[in-house]
Amino acid sequence: xxxxxxxxxxxxxxxxxxxxxxxxxxxxxxxxxxxxxxxxxxxxxxxxxxxxxxxxxxxxxxxxxxxxxxxxxxxxxxxxxxxxxxxxxxxxxxxxxxxxxxxxxxxxxxxxxxxxxxxxxxxxxxxxxxxxxxxxxxxxxxxxxxxxxxxxxxxxxxxxxxxxxxxxxxxxxxxxxxxxxxxxxxxxxxxxxxxxxxxxxxxxxxxxxx
Amino acid sequence: xxxxxxxxxxxxxxxxxxxxxxxxxxxxxxxxxxxxxxxxxxxxxxxxxxxxxxxxxxxxxxxxxxxxxxxxxxxxxxxxxxxxxxxxxxxxxxxxxxxxxxxxxxxxxxxxxxxxxxxxxxxxxxxxxxxxxxxxxxxxxxxxxxxxxxxxxxxxxxxxxxxxxxxxxxxxxxxxxxxxxxxxxxxxxxxxxxxxxxxxxxxxxxxxxxxxxxxxxxxxxxxxxxxxxxxxxxxxxxxxxxxxxxxxxxxxxxxxxxxxxxxxxxxxxxxxxxxxxxxxxxxxxxxxxxxxxxxxxxxxxxxxxxxxxxxxxxxxxxxxxxxxxxxxxxxxxx
Numbered sequence: 304x305x306x307x308x309x310x311x312x313x314x315x316x317x318x319x320x321x322x323x324x325x326x327x328x329x330x331x332x333x334x335x336x337x338x339x340x341x342x343x344x345x346x347x348x349x350x351x352x353x354x355x356x357x358x359x360x361x362x363x364x365x366x367x368x369x370x371x372x373x374x375x376x377x378x379x380x381x382x383x384x385x386x387x388x389x390x391x392x393x394x395x396x397x398x399x400x401x402x403x404x405x406x407x408x409x410x411x412x413x414x415x416x417x418x419x420x421x422x423x424x425x426x427x428x429x430x431x432x433x434x435x436x437x438x439x440x441x442x443x444x445x446x447x448x449x450x451x452x453x454x455x456x457x458x459x460x461x462x463x464x465x466x467x468x469x470x471x472x473x474x475x476x477x478x479x480x481x482x483x484x485x486x487x488x489x490x491x492x493x494x495x496x497x498x499x500x501x502x503x504x505x506x507x508x509x510x511x512x513x
Numbered sequence: 514x515x516x517x518x519x520x521x522x523x524x525x526x527x528x529x530x531x532x533x534x535x536x537x538x539x540x541x542x543x544x545x546x547x548x549x550x551x552x553x554x555x556x557x558x559x560x561x562x563x564x565x566x567x568x569x570x571x572x573x574x575x576x577x578x579x580x581x582x583x584x585x586x587x588x589x590x591x592x593x594x595x596x597x598x599x600x601x602x603x604x605x606x607x608x609x610x611x612x613x614x615x616x617x618x619x620x621x622x623x624x625x626x627x628x629x630x631x632x633x634x635x636x637x638x639x640x641x642x643x644x645x646x647x648x649x650x651x652x653x654x655x656x657x658x659x660x661x662x663x664x665x666x667x668x669x670x671x672x673x674x675x676x677x678x679x680x681x682x683x684x685x686x687x688x689x690x691x692x693x694x695x696x697x698x699x700x701x702x703x704x705x706x707x708x709x710x711x712x713x714x715x716x717x718x719x720x721x722x723x724x725x726x727x728x729x730x731x732x733x734x735x736x737x738x739x740x741x742x743x744x745x746x747x748x749x750x751x752x753x754x755x756x757x758x759x760x761x762x763x764x765x766x767x768x769x770x771x772x773x774x775x776x777x778x779x780x781x782x783x784x785x786x787x788x789x790x791x792x793x794x795x796x797x798x799x800x801x802x803x804x805x806x807x808x809x810x811x812x813x814x815x816x817x818x819x820x821x822x823x824x825x826x827x828x829x830x831x832x833x834x835x836x837x838x839x840x841x842x843x844x845x846x847x
Contacts, residue, residue, distance in 0.1 A: 339605055343612045343836035357617055372561065373602060376568050380606050384613035387572040388586065493573050497565070505559040 305355060306362040307346070307385070308477050311338055311378030312370035312398040313416060314464040318345050319477045320353055324485065326477050328353045338377050346381070360389055362489070364481055367395045369424035369438065369500040370416055376497060383492045392489030395498070396480060399438045403428035404476040407460040411435065413450070415443075415463035415470065424500055427454075432483050440500045443467075519828065520589045520614070521821030522575070524607030525599025525627050527552055527563045529570040531578040532817035533589070537825030540637050542581040543818045544574045545811075549693065556692045557682075564602035571610050578817075586618050593623040593824025595630060595817075596834070597841030598653070604840035612836050623824045624834040626846040627815075628654060629664070631781040633823035634808035634816075642777045642804060648766050650790070651782030652678035652695075655722045655762075657769050658847060663826045666847040669769060670720025677758060678784045680724035684754050687735045688747045699787045702755035705748030709734065711757050720769050727757055755789045763793050770803060779806045786813035 308319040308329075316338060319329030328349050350357050365382035368375045375398075386393040402414030407430065416424040423443045427436035427450070439446075450456065461470040502510075516535050523530045532543040548566045552558045579585065594611035597604055615622040632647050646669075647658040655678075656671035675683075678695055685694020690701075711730050715723040731754055738745050770778060778798060784790065791807055798805035812819055 339609065340837045340839045342609070343616055347616060347836060372564070373605065376564060376602070376606060377609055380568055380571065380609040381613050383568075383572050384575075384610045385617060387576065388614065388617045493576075496569050499565075503559065503561040503565070505555050505562060509554065 304361045305359050306364060306481060307357075307360045308364045308481060309346075309378045309382050310366035310396075310398070310401055310475070311342060312366045312368055312375045315473065316345070317475060317477065318349060320349050320355065321478065321481055324478050324482050329477060334371070334374060338374060342377055342381055357385065358389065360385065361391055363391060363393045364396055364484065365393060365495065366398050366401055367496065368398055368498040369418075369440065370398045372497070372499060375499070379495060379497050383495050386492035386495065393492050393495040394484050394487050394489040395495060396484060397426075397438055397498070399424060399426045400428065400432055400434070401475045401480055402462045402473045403432060404479045405460075405462045405471065405474045406476065407462075407471070409460040410458040411454065412460045412462055414473075415461060415465060415467050417465040418501065432479065438500060517590045517825060517828065518584070518588060519591050519593050519623070519821045519824045520578070520586070521593040521625070521817040521824050522607040522611050523595045523627075523630065523815055523817040523820045524567045524571070524603050525595045525597070526603055526815055527558045527566075528815040529567050529574050530815065530817035531574045532821045533578060533582065533584060534818060534821030534825060537633075537822050538636055538640060540818045540821075542578050542584070543816060544578045544581070545816050546570050546574055553692050558600070560600045560602055563600055564606065567603055567606040571606055575610070586614065589618070589620060591621040591623050591824070591828050593625050593820050593827070594838075595627050595820050596624040596838055597844040598627055599842065601840055601842040604842070608838055608840045612838055616836055621828065622834045622836075622838060623827050623832060624838055625820045625824045625827060626844065628656075628781075628846050629666070629823040629827070630819040632658070632660075632666075632779065633826070634781060634812040634819035635779040635806045636822045637812060637818060638806050638809060641779065641806070644773070644775050645777035645779055646766065646769055646773060646775050647779045647781055648762065649781045650677050650762065650784035652676055652682065654782055655724070656847075657720050657766060659773055659775070664830055668847040669773070670722070670765065672722040672724060673715070674723050674725040675728060677722070677724055677762065678782070680728045680758070681784065683728050684731050684751070687732050688745065688750055695784065696786065698751045698755065699789055701748040701751035702789055703752075705746065705750070705752030707753045707756050708746070708749045709753035711753050713757050713761055716761060716764075720765055722761065722765065724758070727754065759789050759793045762790060763797055766794075767797055767801065770801070776802075777804045777806075781808065783814050786810055
């Protein structure tokens with residue numbers, strides 16, 4: 304069974320093709336604001352390279368956030384249209400979970416994405432990719448305080464593409480993520496949408512002014 | 514000759530739309546999902562909210578467009594998409610969707626300029642006759658275009674500052690109308706009288722327009738009256754404003770027709786839905802024996818049918834994009 308994995312949600316883009324649980328080829332690169340131009344060619348090149356036709360894809364795994372709003376939408380739009388065209392289910396993956404798949408010997412992983420103005424997107428995962436503190440949009444200081452009170456920080460690996468203190472750079476493990484979600488039913492492509500974890504500023508202001 | 518079916522996608526602002534057009538003139542199926550009610554809460558289009566809505570709707574809109582006439586993607590000859598100008602985040606959704614369809618179904622991808630689309634909305638009324646002059650009037654454009662033949666666009670004049678639609682929306686705001694105010698100004702103008710002394714904007718021999726002056730004149734007038742504790746009469750102000758705007762748009766357009774010795778005029782863009790403008794042009798063109806075409810009201814605002822009509826002529830001319838097509842917030846057609 305051929306699966307396609309797409310992650311364009313943040314600074315590092317990863318696209319991979321899997322046969323069952325084995326990664327047969329993948330491409331990963333820094334997102335340099337040319338994602339919109341490149342994404343289809345990245346996907347096409349991988350299929351050409353592996354001598355496969357995109358029509359043989361049975362499952363589509365797509366990272367739907369949190370992260371860069373534009374980045375998320377590019378990946379999710381492409382994934383939605385592929386899934387709709389091929390009439391296959393689409394399985395939504397958290398960006399924070401992909402970061403948490405990075406190799407570590409520690410008990411817990413905290414993935415961090417800078418959400419600006421002191422805020423972060425984060426959560427707490429164990430090394431089996433189970434979510435322990437649900438993904439959230441939170442003040443960095445508040446989150447760290449809470450973590451400090453309830454966990455031994457030595458048990459935690461902090462993973463981020465951003466320059467936070469004491470982090471390791473992510474090294475995402477696509478087969479590990481796909482394995483965990485392989486039997487997920489997935490959703491209809493029409494319902495496969497981004498998970499921004501944050502309202503737009505206009506919506507926030509509207510609520511504030513009400 | 515074999516019929517050509519174009520599937521077109523348009524997401525440049527706050528309408529998610531898909532359409533299937535046969536041979537550039539027969540509209541077979543169109544879906545337009547407007548977000549106007551959502552954005553009216555904010556007094557204008559919020560780009561991030563527009564993008565969020567496009568992505569939720571895009572596959573639904575494509576599917577419904579095909580289902581309406583029982584067509585399959587395999588039966589489509591080419592995919593046309595608005596690549597710009599417009600809101601970058603909104604355009605992006607349509608462009609990625611079109612590229613993905615083009616890749617999976619191995620169909621040619623046709624990049625269409627949004628304004629070419631508005632012009633070709635007229636082709637859905639009757640085939641364009643050339644040479645023609647197009648008056649493009651919208652929230653972003655006020656341009657006079659000379660077209661010698663299909664898909665050839667020569668700029669002969671345009672606004673030096675605000676677009677006419679922008680001026681309408683601003684005037685709507687100062688007289689207290691809700692977003693989107695342009696059409697409401699038009700309605701008010703029809704029940705009001707021309708009592709306010711407003712200048713005719715840029716009344717010269719050029720083919721250029723300027724609407725920032727009359728916009729400021731309206732704002733100043735409203736402020737001055739407020740300071741004197743006098744109430745403005747909104748319908749009369751709307752009528753006075755609309756009369757000046759329509760007068761200068763029609764005057765310069767009719768002059769251009771004479772100078773270029775052209776018998777065909779088309780209107781295009783959102784403001785071509787303006788009743789005052791349509792009526793005045795109909796009268797003048799009847800008198801001057803000019804062949805006037807105006808888009809159907811439903812194709813004046815953004816829609817994919819017009820993109821499919823323009824896309825057909827671009828397709829015939831061999832215009833193609835590859836998978837690296839990108840959305841462009843601004844791009845010149847002429």
